[in-house]
Amino acid sequence: AQSVAQPEDQVNVAEGNPLTVKCTYSVSGNPYLFWYVQYPNRGLQFLLKYITGDNLVKGSYGFEAEFNKSQTSFHLKKPSALVSDSALYFCAVRVNSGNTPLVFGKGTRLSVIA
Amino acid sequence: DGGITQSPKYLFRKEGQNVTLSCEQNLNHDAMYWYRQDPGQGLRLIYYSQIVNDFQKGDIAEGYSVSREKKESFPLTVTSAQKNPTAFYLCASSISRGGPNIQYFGAGTRLSVL
Numbered sequence: 203a204q205s206v207a208q209p210e211d212q213v214n215v216a217e218g219n220p221l222t223v224k225c226t227y228s229v230s231g232n233p234y235l236f237w238y239v240q241y242p243n244r245g246l247q248f249l250l251k252y253i254t255g256d257n258l259v260k261g262s263y264g265f266e267a268e269f270n271k272s273q274t275s276f277h278l279k280k281p282s283a284l285v286s287d288s289a290l291y292f293c294a295v296r297v298n299s300g301n302t303p304l305v306f307g308k309g310t311r312l313s314v315i316a
Numbered sequence: 317d318g319g320i321t322q323s324p325k326y327l328f329r330k331e332g333q334n335v336t337l338s339c340e341q342n343l344n345h346d347a348m349y350w351y352r353q354d355p356g357q358g359l360r361l362i363y364y365s366q367i368v369n370d371f372q373k374g375d376i377a378e379g380y381s382v383s384r385e386k387k388e389s390f391p392l393t394v395t396s397a398q399k400n401p402t403a404f405y406l407c408a409s410s411i412s413r414g415g416p417n418i419q420y421f422g423a424g425t426r427l428s429v430l
Contacts, residue, residue, distance in 0.1 A: 245421035
């Protein structure tokens with residue numbers, strides 16, 4: 203079975219400071235990992251994905267994520283937060299064989315304070 | 317929200333009534349998905365379909381039904397058997413083959429009970 207944990211319901215950060223949104227996963231096999239962002243009353247927007255290779259993945263809007271196999275983590279990061287980054291962030295996983303749907307974490311609400 | 321159209325944006329259901337949520341995509345994607353989003357629970361998979369005329373139950377299929385008669389369309393019916401239908405419903409689609417298939421989402425339908 204696949205699962206994703208986002209241990210923080212809410213993350214608060216000051217504008218201009220670095221941000222981290224945490225994600226850990228569990229799969230039987232090698233994972234494909236994804237981050238999505240959701241603004242109020244909207245669908246999810248794809249940010250970035252990890253397939254294989256370089257553990258640091260760069261995505262949209264200056265976001266990046268670091269894959270750590272030994273810690274089964276895929277934390278989302280940004281060097282300098284913007285107020286406009288305030289949103290709900292979802293981590294998702296699927297095993298890299300077959301074609302199963304993504305399994306999502308419960309989401310982390312990011313609030314960037316000016 | 318790309319080429320995935322969900323309608324209506326808001327929907328109200330009366331007691332004992334079935335309602336149908338529409339999802340249409342023009343991305344030529346093979347696979348389509350329905351998720352339910354409740355506050356603090358993330359996204360939970362209701363049904364998915366990898367090809368026309370075939371679909372599989374997700375984690376919370378009870379009280380819901382789907383059809384996939386056309387590649388572009390994957391309507392979801394919320395039946396009277398679903399006792400707690402109030403939620404935000406998200407439709408997604410992806411290319412259906414092995415690999416890091418990105419799921420693209422529609423803007424969602426918010427369903428409430430009168």
